[in-house]
Amino acid sequence: MEIISLPKNIGYSSLARFRMELYQKYKSKLHINLDLNRKLVSFQENKKIPIYSWFKYKEGFTARLVNYIFDKLKIENGTLLDPFAGAGAALFAARLRGINSVGIEVLPVGVFSIEAKNRILNNKSTTFIKEIRKILNNDFLKFYTPQLKFKNIPITNGAFPIENERKLLGYLNYCKKIKDNDLKMALLFLGFCVLENISYTRKDGQYLRWDFRSDRKRSENLFNKGTIYSFDDAIKEKLNQIIFDLTSDEEQFDFLKMDKNVQKVKMNIIAGSCLEILPTLKANSVDIVVTSPPYCNRYDYTRTYALELMYLGFTDEQIKKFRQTMLSCTVENKDKVNFLKDLYFKNKNNAGFEKVNSVFDHQKALHEVLNILDKLAFNGKLNNSNISRMVRNYFYEMCFVVFEISRLIRKNGYFVMINDNVQYSGHEVPVDLILSDFASAFDFDVEKIWVLPVGKGNSSQQMGIHGRNELRKCIYIWRKK
Numbered sequence: 001m002e003i004i005s006l007p008k009n010i011g012y013s014s015l016a017r018f019r020m021e022l023y024q025k026y027k028s029k030l031h032i033n034l035d036l037n038r039k040l041v042s043f044q045e046n047k048k049i050p051i052y053s054w055f056k057y058k059e060g061f062t063a064r065l066v067n068y069i070f071d072k073l074k075i076e077n078g079t080l081l082d083p084f085a086g087a088g089a090a091l092f093a094a095r096l097r098g099i100n101s102v103g104i105e106v107l108p109v110g111v112f113s114i115e116a117k118n119r120i121l122n123n124k125s126t127t128f129i130k131e132i133r134k135i136l137n138n139d140f141l142k143f144y145t146p147q148l149k150f151k152n153i154p155i156t157n158g159a160f161p162i163e164n165e166r167k168l169l170g171y172l173n174y175c176k177k178i179k180d181n182d183l184k185m186a187l188l189f190l191g192f193c194v195l196e197n198i199s200y201t202r203k204d205g206q207y208l209r210w211d212f213r214s215d216r217k218r219s220e221n222l223f224n225k226g227t228i229y230s231f232d233d234a235i236k237e238k239l240n241q242i243i244f245d246l247t248s249d250e251e252q253f254d255f256l257k258m259d260k261n262v263q264k265v266k267m268n269i270i271a272g273s274c275l276e277i278l279p280t281l282k283a284n285s286v287d288i289v290v291t292s293p294p295y296c297n298r299y300d301y302t303r304t305y306a307l308e309l310m311y312l313g314f315t316d317e318q319i320k321k322f323r324q325t326m327l328s329c330t331v332e333n334k335d336k337v338n339f340l341k342d343l344y345f346k347n348k349n350n351a352g353f354e355k356v357n358s359v360f361d362h363q364k365a366l367h368e369v370l371n372i373l374d375k376l377a378f379n380g381k382l383n384n385s386n387i388s389r390m391v392r393n394y395f396y397e398m399c400f401v402v403f404e405i406s407r408l409i410r411k412n413g414y415f416v417m418i419n420d421n422v423q424y425s426g427h428e429v430p431v432d433l434i435l436s437d438f439a440s441a442f443d444f445d446v447e448k449i450w451v452l453p454v455g456k457g458n459s460s461q462q463m464g465i466h467g468r469n470e471l472r473k474c475i476y477i478w479r480k481k
């Protein structure tokens, strides 16, 4: 591995004195890891991997990355925790290796996807599959009645061609009446996995993009999505894919063969915010954390996964509430200071609360960026004046996460985090170094920060204005002292 040197084109001016100092402090820990690449860290590669490919969770990391981390750190047993579990990449990789796991996930999209995949893996008998096949031969229009409607969520209105919407509603109506919970969940999961394919929408960064055939004629970003699948075709194809994965003996499905031997492995998914749940978990109960929190980049999961949330029955109000409960990563997030204070004081952990606040307050590089962003916002020079609030809250909340995990993880246990640096109006936020400095304040040794060989710019708009600064995309390896 190569030790990274300061990129020449990042202008550390006098405005960046504390970031420069922080960089000097951790310079020797930054290593370009040539084993890593974008494909390994993004969902792309999962498209061919059983379990991982069933539901497309674009923000997920790959099975191979988690396995790489396990191999490199020689993790063979114990308990893994992922406080931002998503669709469960880390948990399933652990399960297949015989490692127990606990995941925490705030959005029902991830929780449902993990639970359904787990049930299907536990119940992959031929009779079960035959039963599903038989059910899918129904004409679900027969179970549709005009009274059936999706709850009114403005951003998903008119998302499906009318025939698909009716079949989907009929299908949900049919599923509602099924008594066998495993069967019901498997069927609901199949429908859940095809929503994007049978709709006029495509997930695209912060919003859903709409096809020109939809009735959103006034939207500026209409595009041609290509084939919009019929409900029947899409759901049968999804079932075939899953059956193929479950029954195939081919070598590439080694994963599932391993799984047969590790049925006893415990996998526990807790629905809710890790800010609330981590303080309730037992100290020294975790051997390794592998996680990827939301990035500090304005990406809105509740909008991207609005179709899936609607399908699961959530209302607009509930979705807005999820947005506020999530780790702050959008400009709409309000701060959670009072919430956290009440939580820690109620748990009689005033000292913990004060400690986190002190670590946060003393992180000079962070406050240097925040001051700059505040000034830019004040002068109307940020393209959204709430960006500085978002960055502040992101780190404030992450400081609690790191503090709690330090309590949970055993001596010598690893905390591995995948995260991207960001920049706003040309001002770099060294997320890797700031979070590593928090970790070091909470009893972790910052062993290494693996840097992906090629970084990325923030947005094409920003690159135009500020030149192409490479932003580090990293995997942090922290070890509990």
Ligand SMILES: C[S@@+](CC[C@H](N)C(=O)[O-])C[C@H]1O[C@@H](n2cnc3c(N)ncnc32)[C@H](O)[C@@H]1O
Residues within 6 Å of the ligand: 057, 059, 060, 061, 062, 083, 084, 085, 086, 087, 088, 089, 090, 104, 105, 106, 107, 110, 272, 273, 274, 275, 291, 292, 293, 294, 295, 301, 325, 326, 327
């Ligand atoms: C980058 S994704 C993780 C993807 C995951 N590694 C995977 O492979 O599927 C971040 C996840 O954190 C979840 N999240 C955000 N705020 C959270 C919170 N306060 N508590 C728990 N999960 C949260 C998001 O819903 C999202 O699924």
